[in-house]
Amino acid sequence: MRTVTVVGASLSGLYAARELRAQGFDGRLVIVGDEPHRPYDRPPLSKDFLTGRTDEAQLALTDAGETAELDAEWLLGIRARGLDARGRTVLLDDGRTVSTDGVVIATGASARRLAGDGLAGVHTLRTLDDARALRAELTRGPRRVVVIGGGFIGAETASSCAALGHAVTVVEAAALPLVPQLGAEMAAVCAVLHRRRGTELVTGVSVAALHGTVAVTGVALSDGRVLPADVVIVGVGALPNTAWLAGSALALHDGVLCDDGCVTALPQVVAVGDVARVGGIRAGHWTSATEQPRVAVANLLAGRTVESARTVPYFWSDQYGARLQFAGRRQEGDTVRVAEGAIVDGAPAEDGFLARYEREGRTTAVLSVDRPRSFMRARRELVRSEGGVRPAAL
Numbered sequence: 001m002r003t004v005t006v007v008g009a010s011l012s013g014l015y016a017a018r019e020l021r022a023q024g025f026d027g028r029l030v031i032v033g034d035e036p037h038r039p040y041d042r043p044p045l046s047k048d049f050l051t052g053r054t055d056e057a058q059l060a061l062t063d064a065g066e067t068a069e070l071d072a073e074w075l076l077g078i079r080a081r082g083l084d085a086r087g088r089t090v091l092l093d094d095g096r097t098v099s100t101d102g103v104v105i106a107t108g109a110s111a112r113r114l115a116g117d118g119l120a121g122v123h124t125l126r127t128l129d130d131a132r133a134l135r136a137e138l139t140r141g142p143r144r145v146v147v148i149g150g151g152f153i154g155a156e157t158a159s160s161c162a163a164l165g166h167a168v169t170v171v172e173a174a175a176l177p178l179v180p181q182l183g184a185e186m187a188a189v190c191a192v193l194h195r196r197r198g199t200e201l202v203t204g205v206s207v208a209a210l211h212g213t214v215a216v217t218g219v220a221l222s223d224g225r226v227l228p229a230d231v232v233i234v235g236v237g238a239l240p241n242t243a244w245l246a247g248s249a250l251a252l253h254d255g256v257l258c259d260d261g262c263v264t265a266l267p268q269v270v271a272v273g274d275v276a277r278v279g280g281i282r283a284g285h286w287t288s289a290t291e292q293p294r295v296a297v298a299n300l301l302a303g304r305t306v307e308s309a310r311t312v313p314y315f316w317s318d319q320y321g322a323r324l325q326f327a328g329r330r331q332e333g334d335t336v337r338v339a340e341g342a343i344v345d346g347a348p349a350e351d352g353f354l355a356r357y358e359r360e361g362r363t364t365a366v367l368s369v370d371r372p373r374s375f376m377r378a379r380r381e382l383v384r385s386e387g388g389v390r391p392a393a394l
Helices: 011-022 064-070 128-138 152-163 179-195 286-302 372-386
Strands: 003-007 028-033 072-076 080-084 089-092 097-099 102-105 109-111 122-124 144-148 167-172 200-203 207-212 216-221 226-228 231-234 238-240 256-258 269-271 276-278 314-319 322-328 335-344 347-359 362-369
Touching (some): 011 028, 011 286, 122 128, 152 179, 179 362
Parallel strands (some): 003 102, 028 072, 122 231, 144 167, 144 231
Antiparallel strands (some): 080 089, 109 238, 335 347
16 A cells, blocks of 8 residues: 545544554555644634633644654645545545545534524534634624534533623523433433523524524524524534545445444545444544544555454533533433432532443443543443443543
């Protein structure tokens, strides 16, 4: 294999490039990115970057030294528009082509959008440019902010807006935010984090329309209410960036379909990160993006699946000064037991808590609020019990 092309200058794309060099690939390495920026850390965008505690330089995931060591050709600000598997060619939007022997697909995902979100004052938060635009608007004085979607991005962004002194309302279509991830019992506890910091939480209702002519003025709800708004942040999930692969013969269904080793149906093509559906699961979390590339690259260089990406799902979120950490595979019907700390009047105690999800006497998942040491111990136990790969973070 003389040339490998990584499509996506993302977190997972960078980790794939690192793994290629670490695993002995010394050929031509090409990294294609649709953004003009080199790889950067996305989690701070909704938190410290938005509030001004982190600057752009601190988001960078590489430095000059590592860039030199990777010895890669960086094609940035250029979108891939096709993959010709027969000709082993990546087609670019500017008309150029990259002939290649192997491909790592790491194109990530894009924010879902709503009808009418072209109005001034309506934002999504997925990229550095998104965060720049939103941060600039939030520094212009007090704003009435409506966050649509109470998932992790929505909750973290609402928290940051509240910390900046804005009046914030979160609209969540489900009965509670984070129910799919945490279950109703723990979602109710975490919902209190919004309310006790002054954020209004509107649940069980969907958005019917955005009001305004040039700039947004309000958010119309399905129950007839209209929430006045100067700024609207749409956080209703993300769609994998697979449009450029149409016609490539790759199997696409909510991501690029891969086996347990991130290997696609096309020879010498693997996929990692938010765009990859590995073993039937598309896990859009930081840990997946950093752990999958090692296995994917090993299989790419071997020319077949020799390793599987078996990890225990893990995610974290910082909201209103609290750190939420979750690991495992919760299912409906699991019982939840508070093993450490306490829940007081439906809210986390000042020193937090650790909860275990259990099924037939076995722990299936763990959740902690402000109990990082206890959580790490519980996560290690969970990894050992499931026979998963021990993450480097442990």
